[in-house]
Amino acid sequence: MKIGVVVFPGSNCDHDCQYIFQDVLGQKVEMVWHKETLRPGLDAILLPGGFSYGDYLRTGAIARFSPVMTAVKAFANKGGLVMGICNGFQILLEAGLLPGVMLRNTSLNFICKDVFVKVENAATRFTNHCESGQVLKIPIAHADGNYYTDPVTLGGIKANAQVVFRYCTAEGKVTPEANPNGSLDNIAGIMNAEGNVLGMMPHPERCAETVLGNEAGRLIFLSMLETLHKPQLTVV
Amino acid sequence: MKVKIHVTLKQGILDPQGKAIEHALDSLGFKNTANMRVGKYMEVDVNEPDRAKADAQVKAMCEKLLANTVIEDYRYELQ
Amino acid sequence: MKVKIHVTLKQGILDPQGKAIEHALDSLGFKNTANMRVGKYMEVDVNEPDRAKADAQVKAMCEKLLANTVIEDYRYELQ
Amino acid sequence: MNASVITKAVLEQHKLSEEEYKKILEILGREPNWTELGMFSAMWSEHCSYKSSRIHLKKLPTTGPRVVQGPGENAGVVDIGDGLCAVFKMESHNHPSFIEPYQGAATGVGGILRDIFTMGARPIALLNSLRFGGLDNANTRHLLKGVVSGIAGYGNCMGVPTVGGEIVFNDIYALNPLVNVFCLGIAKRDKIFLGKAAGVGNPVIYFGSKTGRDGIHGATMASDSFDEEAAQKRPTVQVGDPFTEKLLLEACLELMSGDCLVGIQDMGAAGLTSSACEMASREGTGVELDLAQVPRREPGMTPYEVMLSESQERMLMVATAGREDEVIKICRKWDLDVAVIGRVTDTGKVVLTENGQVVAEVPAKALADEGPRYDRPSAPPAYQDMLQALNYDALPDVKDANAALLALLDSPTIASKRWVYEQYDHMVRTNTMVRPGSDAAVLRVKGTNKALALSVDCNARYCLLNPYEGAKIAIAECARNLACSGAEPIGVTDCLNFGNPQRPEVMWQFLLAIEGLKDACEAMNVPIVSGNVSFYNETNDLSIYPTPMIGMVGLIEPADRAVTQWFKQNGDAIILLGNTREDLGGTEYLKVLHHREQGSPPLLNLDTEKAVQACTIHLIREGLVQSAHDCSDGGLAVALAECCISGSGERLGAMVQLSLDGLRRDALLFGESQSRILLSVKPHQEERVLSLAKEAAVPAAKIGTVGGNRLVVQVAGDQRIAGCTVDQELTALHEQWARAIPRALGQD
Numbered sequence A: 001m002k003i004g005v006v007v008f009p010g011s012n013c014d015h016d017c018q019y020i021f022q023d024v025l026g027q028k029v030e031m032v033w034h035k036e037t038l039r040p041g042l043d044a045i046l047l048p049g050g051f052s053y054g055d056y057l058r059t060g061a062i063a064r065f066s067p068v069m070t071a072v073k074a075f076a077n078k079g080g081l082v083m084g085i086c087n088g089f090q091i092l093l094e095a096g097l098l099p100g101v102m103l104r105n106t107s108l109n110f111i112c113k114d115v116f117v118k119v120e121n122a123a124t125r126f127t128n129h130c131e132s133g134q135v136l137k138i139p140i141a142h143a144d145g146n147y148y149t150d151p152v153t154l155g156g157i158k159a160n161a162q163v164v165f166r167y168c169t170a171e172g173k174v175t176p177e178a179n180p181n182g183s184l185d186n187i188a189g190i191m192n193a194e195g196n197v198l199g200m201m202p203h204p205e206r207c208a209e210t211v212l213g214n215e216a217g218r219l220i221f222l223s224m225l226e227t228l229h230k231p232q233l234t235v236v
Numbered sequence B, C: 001m002k003v004k005i006h007v008t009l010k011q012g013i014l015d016p017q018g019k020a021i022e023h024a025l026d027s028l029g030f031k032n033t034a035n036m037r038v039g040k041y042m043e044v045d046v047n048e049p050d051r052a053k054a055d056a057q058v059k060a061m062c063e064k065l066l067a068n069t070v071i072e073d074y075r076y077e078l079q
Numbered sequence D: 001m002n003a004s005v006i007t008k009a010v011l012e013q014h015k016l017s018e019e020e021y022k023k024i025l026e027i028l029g030r031e032p033n034w035t036e037l038g039m040f041s042a043m044w045s046e047h048c049s050y051k052s053s054r055i056h057l058k059k060l061p062t063t064g065p066r067v068v069q070g071p072g073e074n075a076g077v078v079d080i081g082d083g084l085c086a087v088f089k090m091e092s093h094n095h096p097s098f099i100e101p102y103q104g105a106a107t108g109v110g111g112i113l114r115d116i117f118t119m120g121a122r123p124i125a126l127l128n129s130l131r132f133g134g135l136d137n138a139n140t141r142h143l144l145k146g147v148v149s150g151i152a153g154y155g156n157c158m159g160v161p162t163v164g165g166e167i168v169f170n171d172i173y174a175l176n177p178l179v180n181v182f183c184l185g186i187a188k189r190d191k192i193f194l195g196k197a198a199g200v201g202n203p204v205i206y207f208g209s210k211t212g213r214d215g216i217h218g219a220t221m222a223s224d225s226f227d228e229e230a231a232q233k234r235p236t237v238q239v240g241d242p243f244t245e246k247l248l249l250e251a252c253l254e255l256m257s258g259d260c261l262v263g264i265q266d267m268g269a270a271g272l273t274s275s276a277c278e279m280a281s282r283e284g285t286g287v288e289l290d291l292a293q294v295p296r297r298e299p300g301m302t303p304y305e306v307m308l309s310e311s312q313e314r315m316l317m318v319a320t321a322g323r324e325d326e327v328i329k330i331c332r333k334w335d336l337d338v339a340v341i342g343r344v345t346d347t348g349k350v351v352l353t354e355n356g357q358v359v360a361e362v363p364a365k366a367l368a369d370e371g372p373r374y375d376r377p378s379a380p381p382a383y384q385d386m387l388q389a390l391n392y393d394a395l396p397d398v399k400d401a402n403a404a405l406l407a408l409l410d411s412p413t414i415a416s417k418r419w420v421y422e423q424y425d426h427m428v429r430t431n432t433m434v435r436p437g438s439d440a441a442v443l444r445v446k447g448t449n450k451a452l453a454l455s456v457d458c459n460a461r462y463c464l465l466n467p468y469e470g471a472k473i474a475i476a477e478c479a480r481n482l483a484c485s486g487a488e489p490i491g492v493t494d495c496l497n498f499g500n501p502q503r504p505e506v507m508w509q510f511l512l513a514i515e516g517l518k519d520a521c522e523a524m525n526v527p528i529v530s531g532n533v534s535f536y537n538e539t540n541d542l543s544i545y546p547t548p549m550i551g552m553v554g555l556i557e558p559a560d561r562a563v564t565q566w567f568k569q570n571g572d573a574i575i576l577l578g579n580t581r582e583d584l585g586g587t588e589y590l591k592v593l594h595h596r597e598q599g600s601p602p603l604l605n606l607d608t609e610k611a612v613q614a615c616t617i618h619l620i621r622e623g624l625v626q627s628a629h630d631c632s633d634g635g636l637a638v639a640l641a642e643c644c645i646s647g648s649g650e651r652l653g654a655m656v657q658l659s660l661d662g663l664r665r666d667a668l669l670f671g672e673s674q675s676r677i678l679l680s681v682k683p684h685q686e687e688r689v690l691s692l693a694k695e696a697a698v699p700a701a702k703i704g705t706v707g708g709n710r711l712v713v714q715v716a717g718d719q720r721i722a723g724c725t726v727d728q729e730l731t732a733l734h735e736q737w738a739r740a741i742p743r744a745l746g747q748d
């Protein structure tokens, strides 16, 4: 399996994503510089977290014009697996590959901590290793994770089971107290209607190893690999 | 030519920053303020002698990059 | 009364945001833009019928909270 | 050249004494021009030349088998095996943070990051030490919020986790807060880069941001036409651009992965002047620079302004001649400004030209190394005896231990710092094994079986009361924090924050602190490999407490042996290593409950300290320890409470029995005797642990058991029944401790 990790100027979780797929899950990883295009042979594309273009103007607003994004869109439109984590999610929103926008956290502060998210849809290409309703502890680290969209779009993505993760309590209750950033409907992650593009604010790559004390994030990467149907999957 | 651009949140869209500032004003004793909305203000030089062309260009800049028209409105003045 | 407030960076102060946006505009093909500076624009209702008092209040709000006068200038209009 | 107007006033504005000016005349054999004067002024400033401290810093132990690079370069370098090195340093940004807390703190982080990646290391961790006034003061709240968001704004954007730090609140810092930032990076042992202008004829290349009129100090009249408008154009506040710095970091590391780079240095204090002079001076070469080639943000800048600008995110490098295009290509890839601005010469001089005219010509060594050195007079302050005289008999013993404990947990100095570190990305780069909130942060080193533990510490009140003991304790406490995670200390960096060195009492504090650092480092066998001195921390003639901040790095192997400070399991035995004495002088308890900052600080026996730490590390490596936490601010009772409530998971209570043994109750519960560590161990290993401690001649006793949802501390041998024991629900303790800072900020 070969995963492309896009490097925007200001990306800073690119190495973390590379490490997980390459060193932890034993896959091939290709780092893709944003001024280049995608080379053939990639099985999935990851847009990593960070501060592309310093998050200046709006998060993701400038990165979406990076040359590589044309190829990423084409890849997605052909049904390729695309995942955006944190800033990657914000870029997918600005690029129109996912619906909605990110507003500033209601506290206005950057927040870095473990949160709980509930797997609302376990029948996706990104969550097939999870149980429906399963509660995952995953860290967040962002200043703009306050998801917003208009009521019609919201109705659509809910009806279509596109809400993949919602912030919840440790017991799995979706409450306002469990919402760290003011996100609409406690949304932590959504996918597109076709189910091949996922954006999520929490960082699964930060919790996929025993040495870091939490392996919940591994479920998401294993789901992706499973989707890509390659029998030679080796987990080291 | 100098161009002044205002980008503001559309009505009805939550403005976390405005809300926080309003709250801060309140605790500073400015109790009589309401409906604080925070937007962006940009000034930029556009080197285009033809006014109509400049107008079209600035509009394009706003639509494409400077504003996210899902949640934001923009207006501008050429000088 | 509605008050409109502009907060801008003082002359000579680096504006990283403006720089990045200018660069982005450039790579989008808007090659003729320069000196992009980004500031804040706020609208707020101040419930104070006396204009002079309102003026003094808004000034105090800017000095105390809305502008960082070490690096920013502000101006406002009452309506 | 316009050199005839160097008056007394001009020298004063440039902070040069007449003596110093005479020396300049001698060196040059003529009058300096404006630009040259400005360059001398900057390089001979206290900040750059260490003129009041240099002769004393020499006493510090700086060598050891692991030391690859000691003081003198941008950062210290220590070998950690596996072909890797830890590169680290600490710096202050106190004054800028007081003027503009957000940008001051942000650019402080930017500066220390550059010091680290200049050496060829990828930064993997930041820590910070902060000092503010009391939170009842509105301006202090403003400063705290600004500084924390500035550190967050810069570090988060860079993708370097801020994994720890410390904060103390004391009114003495109200008008002179301290912002010290520490950074650690990892480099390959054979790929360390130094700031050297080697190879005559090699190009000198500028890259990074453009040069603006930021932070030009001293002489506002440097341009002959000084007026209001000119002053307006010169912002003294530098604005940080972390995005550009991130590009600079990646560009540097890419440049360094090849072989075209000869030497490199960031432009920090004194900007282009210091990087050019220092690079030439270190190598004994000269440089010739054409200022017209320097990328500029604004038109009309004078040579003086270009040379003294402190615009951020800039670097100077010397590359191999003929490889310029490669260098330029990499810089452009990362969207950075880049220009060849000169070349290396063999003249020993820094020669600046603009449009063919020489605008300055000075010997590099004279500027960089031959600045003035002072052995300033020192004398104890008149009030020192009064400070140390504490009449214990006049202090009533604690009446309500519960209330006293709650009051201490509510003190922002002791309270949870979650409000702060939640704003810092402390997990990016996925190395953080122990996050902020335990005694030391622990990071695994990828590709090895090792982990590094990091801590910053200084109890400045102890240093005020006894600068020698206080400095010793700073080293001991920092090492103790590392030991509690299972790490052996391998290197120290310091940031010595003091008042005005021209005051004998400040110099007295400084000299004693240096002695303390020296003795403690020698005893603990750990070298100081980098550091920084920040003098003139005084406002309205009031000096801060002497604050010799210590940053220490420790090594854990194997990585998975690292432990944290909170209790893990019901039924575990609680063991206290070390002895408790009547150490109430200078304690947080005295300050909070009795409003006194007085007495002698706790006595530290370095041999005992070493034994306790070595024992703890040994027990942890043997896998016998579930949790380890040292007793510091607030003493045993606070340490026990923290063991119960500081974890992020389920909170575990404890039942503890202590005996007075002739001590005061408050000394037993809240005294700050040194060299004490609280362990929790599995019940079946209790005996083994106690006997290993005995073998190591370390005092050890089981004092209680983990369990329940209360902290109960009973004091045997106390005649009084009620009020002298601690008995609290954990939720109450946690509420008090966890919400104290938000409460003080009005954000609860």
Ligand SMILES: Nc1ncnc2c1ncn2[C@@H]1O[C@H](COP(=O)(O)OP(=O)(O)O)[C@@H](O)[C@H]1O
Pocket: D047, D048, D057, D060, D070, D071, D072, D073, D074, D075, D076, D089, D091, D115, D268, D269, D494, D495, D496, D528, D529, D530, D531, D532, D533
């Ligand atoms: N207190 C100290 N202890 C040990 N070394 C010090 C101390 N203060 C300064 N140094 C060393 O002196 C050199 C100059 O320090 P500094 O001027 O802070 O560096 P920079 O020029 O990068 O800001 C550095 O190598 C630093 O490590």
Ligand SMILES: [Mg+2]
Pocket: D074, D115, D266, D268
């Ligand atoms: Mg340096």
